[in-house]
Each structure stands twice: as structure tokens, then as C-alpha cells.
Amino acid sequence: xxxxxxxxxxxxxxxxxKHAVVVQLLHYLALKDKAFWYIDTHAxxxxxxxxxxxxxxxxxxxxxxxxxxxRSDLPPALAEYVExxxxxxxxxxxxxxxxxxxxxxxxxxxxDRMRLFELHTTEIDVLRHNFRDAGRRAMLYxxxxxxxxxxxxxxxxxxxxVLVDPSFEDKHDYAHTITCVEESLKRFATGIYxxxxxxxxxxxxxxxxEQLKRLQPTNWLHLTLTVSxxxxxxYGLYGSGMFILNPPYTLAAAMKEALPYLVKALGxxxxxxxxxxxxxx
Numbered sequence: 001x002x003x004x005x006x007x008x009x010x011x012x013x014x015x016x017x018k019h020a021v022v023v024q025l026l027h028y029l030a031l032k033d034k035a036f037w038y039i040d041t042h043a044x045x046x047x048x049x050x051x052x053x054x055x056x057x058x059x060x061x062x063x064x065x066x067x068x069x070x071r072s073d074l075p076p077a078l079a080e081y082v083e084x085x086x087x088x089x090x091x092x093x094x095x096x097x098x099x100x101x102x103x104x105x106x107x108x109x110x111x112d113r114m115r116l117f118e119l120h121t122t123e124i125d126v127l128r129h130n131f132r133d134a135g136r137r138a139m140l141y142x143x144x145x146x147x148x149x150x151x152x153x154x155x156x157x158x159x160x161x162v163l164v165d166p167s168f169e170d171k172h173d174y175a176h177t178i179t180c181v182e183e184s185l186k187r188f189a190t191g192i193y194x195x196x197x198x199x200x201x202x203x204x205x206x207x208x209x210e211q212l213k214r215l216q217p218t219n220w221l222h223l224t225l226t227v228s229x230x231x232x233x234x235y236g237l238y239g240s241g242m243f244i245l246n247p248p249y250t251l252a253a254a255m256k257e258a259l260p261y262l263v264k265a266l267g268x269x270x271x272x273x274x275x276x277x278x279x280x281x
Contacts, residue, residue, distance in 0.1 A: 006123075006167070010048035011061030011097040013266045014240035016068065017225045018165065018196045020081040020258060021242045021251070022100055025161050025192055026107040027080065028248040035111040036159040038104040039152065041145025041180065042166045043116035045126040046101045050094060061097060063227075067265050069094050075257040100163055101127070105138065114138040115152055117145030146180040154188035162188075165196035174204040178211050181245070185215065192246050199239035201230050212243045219281035221247040223255055226275075228268040252278055 009015065029036040050061050068074065068082055070092070084103050088096040098106070101116050108114060114137060118124040124142045131138050141148050149162065164181060166173040174197075181193055197208050209222060226239035244251065259274035266272070 006044045006099070007048045008058050009060050009237075010099070011050060011065040012237075013064045013225065013227050013262075014196070014198065014237060015097070016064045016081070016262065016266065017223070017240055017242060018194075019084075019098075019100065019103055020077055021194060021223065021244070021255070022103055022161075022163065023081045023084055023107065024077055024251055024254050025194060025244070025248065026104060028250055029159060029161060029192070030107060030109060030112075032159075033111075034159060035109075035113070035157040036161065037113045037115060037152075037155040037157065038101075038108065039115045039149055039155070039160055039162045040100055040104070041117050041149060041162070041164045043101050043118045043123075043127055043140075043145075044099045044120075045123050046099050046116075046130040047088065048097045048099065050097055061094070063268070064266065065097060066094065071265075075254075075261050077254040077258040078261060100165070101131070101138075104161075105131070105134070108137070110137075112137070113155075115141070115149075115155075117141045117143060117148045119144050146176045149180070149184060150187065153184055154191070158188075158190065160188070160191045162191050162193045163196070164193065168198050168200075168205070171202060171204045174208050174211075178215070181212075181215055185245070190246060192244065192248070195243045195245075197241050197243070198237050199224065199226060199230075199241065200237055201234045209241060209243065213279075216245060218279045219247070220245050220279050221252055222275070222277040223259065224275040225259060225262055225266070226271065226273050227263075227266050229271040252276065 088098050118127050221244045224241040228238045230238050263272045263274050
């Protein structure tokens, strides 16, 4: 939806889960010298201020990255994620939060490439400004990533992380995500696909994980972080999930350390929990 601005939610518990996973996936791809692509269907603005503008109206980052900031006991996967956030805040004060594109840019090498899609007319302008010096390594597209990625799959190096994380403000995003990933797998079956989704009370969200599991019978990893009980009024985010197709073998072990820590650090009531489901190839 064009009214949605991620800056309201930048750095919240859902971002912590999503970006901790993204950092691990990018680290894995960079272990080999061969190039990879990072493809983002809903890139947003790339970087968000936490001290002015939209983020200050809700201050959701205080219940997410704010609780991990400057902790000295973080598990390795969370320490690596916080290290990337720290790169934007060199004086040690948490003022800016990196979106997925900035994290990818930090972890890419000279031979790697980035392809970013953003439909929101204001966000794409901010994204272009933030990547104004990126050159041809980063190509930005003003449009719907659900449809746009069809033209760029498979990527030339045959190695890529595809992040699919619409806002899901529009209930049709659930069906669009399933169709997008299903069609993408036909073009590029060996890519790593990371799908983020919100835990909310609407029925589309409740049945979404089972729909994702049917995209391919094996070689997937499903992670959830629930921070509170569902709100009594039926509105609001009480957790989120990451569903990864063709995950690296290292990811499940890393998240088995990180998720229990996040439950303790970010949990808001006694119902806080995590889940790890896996179907190996």
C-alpha cells in the first residue's frame, strides 16, 4: 500500500529477526569467491533515522534493536547483526537504522550486485538518494517487485539471495508472495529465498506458513519470534516469521542460539516464544 512507511517500524522486533537472518545469509554467500546477487522485492528507503521523523512517533526500535544495543553477551549471529547497525552509528549512539539494502551493501564485495525494487513513489526517491554513489553495482527499479523480479531471474552468477518482505498491509500480499516465489522457483530453483511475514490475527497470516511449506517439499527452514500474546482488539503485530527456501546448512544452528536469547531480551509477556521448523533436502 502506498500509505505504508516502514520508518514507523524501523528497528522493531520484526526487523531484528529479519535482519539477523539476512546478515547470516549474506555472510554465507560471501564465503565463496564467486559473485552473488542480492535481490529485494520491497526495498524501502534503505536507511532510517531514529531521532527524527516517522520513527520517533512510535519509537518501536526501543523494543527491538534498542534492547540489544551495546549488549556484551550477544550470541554470534546477533553480534554480527548489531555490528552492522553499529557501522551506521560510529559514535556509539543509536541514531540510524539500516534497512536490508544497506546491510547487503555493507556485506557485498566488488564482484557482487544488487537489484532493488520499490513501488512507493516517495520511498524510491529516498532509496535513490541513499544509493546515489553506488554506480552500476546497484540497480534500482521504481515498481512492483512481485512482477519485476521475473525479468532478472536467473541471475548471471546463478547465486543469489532473494528477499521478499512486503508490508502485508494489503491482505492480497499473502497470495502475491506465494505466486511470486512459486514462479521465481521455476526460473531459479537453486536461489536462496527469504520470506518475512507478520504474526497478526488476520486469517491470511494464520494460514500463510502452511502455504509456504507447500512451495517445495524439502529444503526449507521456518523461524518465528513471538514477543507477546495477540492484542485483544485484534490489531497490531505480536511477532513475525522468516521462511527460508534453500537455506545454508549453517543458519539453523546459528538461530538455535539466537532465538532463545531474543525471547528473553525482546519478550513482552509470558507468552513470548520462538519456533524452529526444518525440512532438509
